[in-house]
Amino acid sequence: MPIRIANFMGKFGWEMQKKFPKLSSQSYLKAMFLLRRKSQKDYIEYFMRDPEHVPYPNVVNLETINRCNSNCAFCTANIYAEKRPYMYMTDEMFHKIIDELADWGYKGHLTMYGNNEPLLDKNIVERHRYAREKLPDCFIFMSTNGLLLNVEKLKEIAPYMNQLIINNYCEDMVFRPGVQQVIDYVKANPEEFKDLDILVQMRYVKAVLTNRAGSAPNRQNEKEKVIKETCLMPYTDMWITPDGRLGYCCCDNFEVTELANLKDCTVAEGWNSKKYQQFRERVRRGRQYDPLCKHCDFIDAGLRMHMVNEILKEDRKSGGKSREDLGSRIADTFAQKTK
Secondary structure, X not given: OOOEEEOOXXXXXXXXXXXXXXXXXXXXXXXXXXXXXXXXXXXXXXXOXXXXXXXXXXXXXXXXXXXXXXXXXXXXXXXXXXXXXXXXXXHHHHHHHHHHHHHHOOOOEEEOOOOOOHHHOOOXXXXXXXXXXXXXXXXXXXXXXXXXXXXHHHHHHHHHOOEEEEEEEEOOOOOOHHHHHXXXXXXXXXXXXXXXXXXXXXXXXXXXXXXXXXXXXXXXXXXXXXXXXXXXXXXXXXXXXXXXXXXXXXXXXXXXXXXXXXXXXXXXXXXXXXXXXXXXXXXHHOHHHOOOHHHOOOOOOOHHHHHHHHHHHHHHHHOOOOOOOHHHHHHHHHHHHOO
């Protein structure tokens, strides 16, 4: 598959982020909440028809190391703002999670990424190999800032992934040398990567984005605002920290929440735990009912919304009779569409 290069709204969007950061961020978020509100609510009602027997997660986020090597101004994991105690996932915990996902019959999206840079994990290639072997039907993707990426590393990990997202964070709309090297090599050798979707995104390193539940370093003056919208993340994403806890989502930047602990239960049991059920009920009514979520203005307008809309469409076609494994089947279908 040819390499794709994206830059949201091109030069205009870039200049808006630089010159009018708050205006561009607030305008985008307001538009997304308006456009996605009905689909979000419809999916949550679909998901919660039987709260004790819920569909599979659409995305499993497996953070194997909780460190990053970038300086993004909007993220608490940047090298200047990091406050989390260092954690690295043991092989025992990693294998337990992957094996249990396989036993569970999971066929959705899997990424070994969270609030971190996945290539900092010295075993990341071997871990992708193991995941691919155990979960052949999963859509495995990685999001990296590209600082540690080169052609050699790309060749090592490419056979085990469906998609590689390279976020080229910068201030000048210029690709970093390593990223440019990868772009040039893939363009010169397209057949070598015909089964891998490679997306390179030009990203402004000082962008003002969502407030990450009030933790974003460059939005500290707005963290008391209460958000009353609901949110998809408790119903679409399983978020696993390096020590095996199931947390809320990527916006729990300091990883303080715990809905289950995989040291004490299986992945399936954690996803269906009483704490998870209670959390979903709170967010179903609105973010203001959860102490962490009430100040969070995150909204997903990409992968999750695409999958949610597909699931709702298929659910309507079936008259609500095919819910049991619809999430994983749609995840698999969506994965095939991106190939």
